[in-house]
Amino acid sequence: MDAILLQILNGLDKGSAYALIALGLTLIFGTLGVVNFAHGALFMIGAFCAVTLQRILNLSYEEIDPTQTDFLGNPLVVKVPYVQAWFGPEMGGSIIDWSVPLAILFAIPVMIFVGFAMERGLIKHFYKRPHADQILVTFGLAIVLQEVVKYFYGANPIPTGAPEAFRGSFDFGVLLGFDPNAIIYPYWRLIYFAFAAVIIGGVFSFLQFTTFGMVVRAGMADRETVGLLGINIDKRFTFMFGLAAAVAGLAGVMYAPINSPNYHMGMDFLVLSFVVVVVGGMGSLPGAVAAGFLLGILESFASMNEIKSIIPGIDQIIIYVVAIIILLTRPRGLMGRKGVMED
Amino acid sequence: MFGLNKKDTSLLLVVAVLTLFAPFILNPFPTESGLAQFNAGYPDLMQRFVIFGIFAVGFNILFGLTGYLSFGHAAFLGVGSYSAVWMFKLLSMNVIPAIILSVIVAGLFALLIGFVSLRRSGIYFSILTLAFAQMSFNLAYSVLTPITNGETGLQLTLDDPRILGVSATADGSIPVTSLFGLEMRSTYEMAVAGWNFQFSAGYYLCAIIMLVSFYIAVRIFRSPFGLMLRAVKCNQNRMRYTGLNTRPYTLAAFVISGMYAGLAGGLMASMDPLAGAERMQWTASGEVVLMTILGGAGTLIGPVLGAGFIKYFENIFSKINDNVLHQWFGFLPDGIEDFVVFIIHPFIGKGWHLTLGILFMLVVIYLPGGLVEGGQRISRLFKKNKSSDDGAAAKTTPAE
């Protein structure tokens, strides 16, 4: 029982990331009809927003500390981050410590700008081109973005820590009456899950309760008719692209402490997110979210030793196997509408 | 000739001449000159040109003719490589059985994957092939380690059985791949004046196989079967109501292109007998897509051009460094020189992929027909200039 609970918990953080990326992919596909292979790159850019802010906050000047000496007896030169100089060592120190959550504020405008630029500069010209062309050009864009990041940040993963306060783990088992240490779960992962839930809830209520969201939903259902009603769909769709980019970016920011950002993390997540979208149903938002969590949890179950000993290697391929079975038996996915991109 | 019309025959002959004389053509600069780094006429690189040429020509049979965009073709290349290395381990170091086995195994693997994936089309097909390839990659890394040797990659060892050969040579080293005794690595060097031309047995084997594969591709393009594949790309509905079953046509195209990929993988292993899982990764599949599109999907010569173009510039660009740039732009005033080098720097050396990505995007946006279309446009531009001159001349005549 506790083992099952543990696996479900373990699946949650990866599932959250899948769900957030798949949500953005679906928003873009559903509204704009574009298959965006560069979406993983947005996730990656988000993670590097966290890295960038951490670096900015750590910008320092050198100062001679008269109270300390180095091993030769000379006064020690220490680096003092500007933030600490401005806000005092205490406050400045905690600002640096909290750089990842703070990066959320930093990432939102950056990601919206990147999303707008992408849509206006490139994607716009591909609405009427075949899906294969869309895949190809966004695939090219993904390579470009990834290489640009690699140029500025290097090829190695960059550890980006969570705030000190959240580095520990939480003993879930005790809470539920199991033995101590039976279910241990890092705080940050818990926060990641909660954060994802908030974002997903936010996106859904935005679509559900605002006029804007209503128009977008109508546009997803029937783009032409909404266009005929005289509503400027294009402008709203540009905004949707910015929103989808922001969701992917925030998913990336918060994922930085879980997995040190590297330039190819976008591509790694992209393949899986596409699989998630397909399993959930092309164009279905609830489907994308449900499938994200489902596959994340399935993956973590498949990596249990008990299961691996029965079917070796199942943890490596479970997601793909599920996707293949779904595509062949129910091509519209778990919750997709019939006829969306079916042949 | 060869059952081809005049135009195709001359195309084939041009490709034949280019590949057979590649050691000369790709080596235009004397060894001592400063431009020698742009030479590409050494065996290792030339082998890559033709092997990736085969891969891209095969991919084009699927994507160029039927329009089905596979993102998993590297899996077949990987399977081909593994089969070839196993043949070297178990049977003999002769490349022929290895290549034959790699084509057969890749073909069977393609039959299996194609049978499932082709039940869907469009983006679903792309994602299915992607999923299958990524699955094979993951398996090759993990559970299939007894067959693939996991992360290390499959290599030859001194205690391989090699039934028809020897486990180790007389001096105790691992035997090398050969074609009935002709070692693949054997190279004849010809020094003429300042030039040093290298003729490698391995390259010529690859080149001849490439020519044969190219010839087969031309025949397929011009055959009724090829016409049907182009019809698949156009209008599957009309095909069905014309009494044609589209499924076996697409499956046949998929298997053929998978066999081409297997052949490329087998040749790769024959030149350098090791095989690793990274050859199957989806970015490797992406590379063949880039080659085909960049050269011109659906055209005969495009994929070969694309493969040559990408592999050549990959090699050259990664060799250019800041020193070379400073040499080139040395004539500029210092400040401007530094600035130009600063601007170009991200695109060279390790930044080659950035250049490739940008180039690829530009091609998809502005030149969907790839390099071939670019060439056609340029030649049309010249013709137009000519004819508009004629037209102007004709117009002025009545005024006389």
Next chain:
Amino acid sequence: MGILEVKGVGKRFGGLQALGDVNLSVQENTVHAIIGPNGAGKSTLLNCLVGKLIPDTGSVMFDGQSVLGRSPHEINQMGISRVFQTPEIFADLTVLENVMIPCFARRDGSFRMHAFGSVRNESDMLEKAETMLDDVNMLSKAHLHAGSLSRGDKRRLEMAMCLVQEPRLLLLDEPTAGMARADTNNTIDLLKEIKTKRDITMCIIEHDMHVVFSLADRITVLAQGTPLVEDTPQNIKGHPKVREAYLGEAQV
């Protein structure tokens, strides 16, 4: 015994009875028209004949063999060709290639791995395709891209693609739908020409009564999924039930 025998065919979509109890018999070498107002079930019936839909009840026999459960390409191979409402052609191929594909389909069956032949050397097939194009006055356009043709020419080409297969039954799905008057007349002339030149069995689904009057030997009027009457054009014209069906629609 007609070449096409439809007996008791019914089809439901959820709560909608699209086809009731349809009986139909198309005689060889005649032109049989099925007309009816919008929503009468004409298209559903046609889709049942070509294998796109499978009816819930009844049987469809073509030349003594059931077509039910067969896929469209198998039904075509039995000898039924179909012309679509909007011409379905191979837009990226040349006009000649468009006509050669059905020639190959007739000769080689639904699949043949003919990868080492050369289209250029198939002189029989070329000749057949060219003769066909000549027949529909399109030989001069043989090397144009089919996608660049005018709408009327696309219709002509599609017709040629069907006729070159020498079908035993040619099904036409509203061949003049959405056409301007001039185009409609051209199409009618083309069909008449085909009818006089060759012995062919045609079954035309049509919304517009006037299109088929000069063409059809027999007309079945379909309304609300069931055949109202079947008779010669002359008798149909004044038939009260037909007037009712059409006038009823006209008032809407």
